[in-house]
Amino acid sequence: MGIAHEHELHQRRRGRNIGVGLTLAAFIAIVFGLTIVKIGSGDFGTANAPQQGQVQNGN
Amino acid sequence: MSDLTTNTAAPAARASEYDAQFGDYFALLKPRVMTLVVFTAFVGLLAAPVPVHPFVGFCAILFIAVGGGASGALNMWWDADIDAVMKRTVKRPIPSGRVQPGEALALGLALSGFSCVFLALATNVLAGGLLAFTIFFYVVIYTMWLKRSTPQNIVIGGAAGAFPPMIGWAAATGSVSVEAVLMFCLTFMWTPPHFWALALFMRSDYDDAKVPMLTVTHGRRSTRKHILVYTILLAALAIGTGFTSVGGPIYLALALVLNALFLKGAWDIFRRDETLSEADNFKTEKSFFKLSLLYLFAHFGAILVEAGLARFGIDLLGAW
Numbered sequence: 001m002g003i004a005h006e007h008e009l010h011q012r013r014r015g016r017n018i019g020v021g022l023t024l025a026a027f028i029a030i031v032f033g034l035t036i037v038k039i040g041s042g043d044f045g046t047a048n049a050p051q052q053g054q055v056q057n058g059n
Numbered sequence: 060m061s062d063l064t065t066n067t068a069a070p071a072a073r074a075s076e077y078d079a080q081f082g083d084y085f086a087l088l089k090p091r092v093m094t095l096v097v098f099t100a101f102v103g104l105l106a107a108p109v110p111v112h113p114f115v116g117f118c119a120i121l122f123i124a125v126g127g128g129a130s131g132a133l134n135m136w137w138d139a140d141i142d143a144v145m146k147r148t149v150k151r152p153i154p155s156g157r158v159q160p161g162e163a164l165a166l167g168l169a170l171s172g173f174s175c176v177f178l179a180l181a182t183n184v185l186a187g188g189l190l191a192f193t194i195f196f197y198v199v200i201y202t203m204w205l206k207r208s209t210p211q212n213i214v215i216g217g218a219a220g221a222f223p224p225m226i227g228w229a230a231a232t233g234s235v236s237v238e239a240v241l242m243f244c245l246t247f248m249w250t251p252p253h254f255w256a257l258a259l260f261m262r263s264d265y266d267d268a269k270v271p272m273l274t275v276t277h278g279r280r281s282t283r284k285h286i287l288v289y290t291i292l293l294a295a296l297a298i299g300t301g302f303t304s305v306g307g308p309i310y311l312a313l314a315l316v317l318n319a320l321f322l323k324g325a326w327d328i329f330r331r332d333e334t335l336s337e338a339d340n341f342k343t344e345k346s347f348f349k350l351s352l353l354y355l356f357a358h359f360g361a362i363l364v365e366a367g368l369a370r371f372g373i374d375l376l377g378a379w
Binding site for chain 2: 009012019020030037041
């Protein structure tokens, strides 16, 4: 005998809960993917880091 | 009185017995309208001269679609009363009692905020701002204000549906150019004849809902004239777009054929009277409406083909 008895409400809302779960999983995948792409393309440079050219000119 | 009580009690009773499913919430986002939004935004994104990373492009289109869907949910929340009396919309989630109005409002607001913020983060602030303005325009300017107050509702409200290619373009380039404005104008000018043709053969729906469509306020003869005038202006614009950087020989050839057919359809509608239309159950008006769907998809499809050819370095006419 299971510890938790599944309520009838869980059965009625199964489709909805699966849909919400998949949507949240897709959201996580999108945020992760965007982060990888943005970091890979150099969009997230450190704000105060001097550019290479500026360092060379300064020397 | 008893009728009113029955009408309002029925959805409430149904709602208490029914748990909204995921599909009911998805239906609030007007998936059929979303296909137009997705397609035109995709064309705007790919026609832009700046290449976008495929995953960023996919996310941009997704967020634009979600934003369009959010405005659809807010539209259904506000228009639940008139949706309940129109045959075309009576089965929508709110009038059928499957979703509560408050749920539609919450979903619409949440997805509006989410889509604009994430589009701005994924691409740029201009694209996010344009999406926010589009949602505001569709929900506040069109749905809440113009739809029930002026017969020009479709003309001005059509701007909301015309923004997606401009947002796609802005997502890629970070700016708005003449080409983006022309793609906007194409959908903007297409919307009135498309919807007025629908209003001609869905007359009782708009009458019953007391929506001041041109057919109701100015009569059906005037609507037929308006369709012809807007179609002439649209044809000039659509063919003119062929001579810009988003056009080309394929676009121009297609535009010439489709606009000739569209003008012929508008002329036929103009020449008909109500007796003739009712005799054949609005055959010409219905075929014009169907053609209008093909018209827009084909024009944007041609822009997409031209963009694809340019990207692969294929130049059909050399110095086009």
